[in-house]
Amino acid sequence: MTVPAPPTQPRRSDATRAAILRAARERFAADGYERATIRAIAADAQIDPSMVMRYYGSKEGLFAAAAEFDLRLPDLTPIPPEHLGETLVRHFLSRWDGDETLVALLRAASTNPGAAERMRDIFANQLTTAVAAFGTDPTTTARRAGLVASQVLGLAFTRYVVRLPPMVDTPPEDLVSWIAPTLQRYLTGTPGN
Amino acid sequence: MTVPAPPTQPRRSDATRAAILRAARERFAADGYERATIRAIAADAQIDPSMVMRYYGSKEGLFAAAAEFDLRLPDLTPIPPEHLGETLVRHFLSRWDGDETLVALLRAASTNPGAAERMRDIFANQLTTAVAAFGTDPTTTARRAGLVASQVLGLAFTRYVVRLPPMVDTPPEDLVSWIAPTLQRYLTGTPGN
DNA sequence: GTCTATAATTCGATAGAC
DNA sequence: GTCTATCGAATTATAGAC
Structure with missing residues (x-):
């Protein structure tokens, strides 16, 4: 019998996805939505532009994933x-x-x-x-x-x-x-x- | 001898220029610099897009003219x-x-x-x-x-x-x-x- | 999964007729 | 002064080979 795969096997593409998100945040932060192009983001992440489309569907989808944000506000109740x-x-x-x-x-x-x-x-x-x-x-x-x-x-x-x-x-x-x-x-x- | 022209004769194109600036401010305010297109601004002003280029040279020149701004701050010295x-x-x-x-x-x-x-x-x-x-x-x-x-x-x-x-x-x-x-x-x- | 090629738009800017 | 026509570049997105 083969060893069972871990329940949440890290896909091989996860590193690529993370690199895309990191590059996307940089470009969106530096240039804004319109000037940040998928081509430039892909170049930063050193992958092909079409991969961005494959993973995130569209520029809007990429932005939605890259701009997920949690203020991480602390619980204010115990604070004087x-x-x-x-x-x-x-x-x-x-x-x-x-x-x-x-x-x-x-x-x-x-x-x-x-x-x-x-x-x-x-x-x-x-x-x-x-x-x-x-x-x-x-x-x-x-x-x-x-x-x-x-x-x-x-x-x-x-x-x-x-x-x-x-x-x-x-x-x-x-x-x-x-x-x-x-x-x-x-x-x-x-x-x- | 002809009647001398007034020192600051209003040019016939001044109304057009003003209409362009008004439309440009609206579009730049509503859409930002990149999404506001010369074509859309010209359509709002009901003139031909090439007139915008003729009068203001470029999109940057148009923005520079449209975004001239004076805060009109009052003199604060006499204020309690x-x-x-x-x-x-x-x-x-x-x-x-x-x-x-x-x-x-x-x-x-x-x-x-x-x-x-x-x-x-x-x-x-x-x-x-x-x-x-x-x-x-x-x-x-x-x-x-x-x-x-x-x-x-x-x-x-x-x-x-x-x-x-x-x-x-x-x-x-x-x-x-x-x-x-x-x-x-x-x-x-x-x-x- | 990865890449090439390209479709389909859209834009700023220019040339030139009238 | 005004407009038509268009160039050249850039973009998102898609189709399909490998």
């Missing part, structure tokens, strides 16, 4: 309420370094309706859920999450996409000091304040 | 220091309604290097100048202006580009109440705070 803002800024800054998927999503969402919808889903679901978890007035949850998203995405946009010099040059710890109180107020404060 | 944040948010929100040029610039800056550079210029020059005018420590001016830009552009991005529902649904006056203290602190406050 006065440290919520700091915790969130620090988390986002570290989450974005070393993973360019969100930059890819950010650039693509500017011009691609499907990418914009995905971005709405991510922030509507993941962020709103995290904000709701530590129990403020439920009627204000969505608005508080939206305000947090506006500052957090503005930070990402100015620092990683447009690259405004002062936002690029400011060390992460200084950004945390400045922006944490903003998120803190959006999460636990009142308008006007 | 405690009203700076509110004044700025209100100004930006009203500036963006009724002029989609900034949305066009915002969408294009995500994927087009030239548009990104123009956005850097606008916020580095116009905003930094306004911030410097009311005399904080000059060494912090650029950073304060960058932080203001991060929140202001994040507001524009979530409200007009990605269209996050809570940011679209919140009335302008509520946005002013929530965001004014943020800008106030970036302009006149200290980190940590």
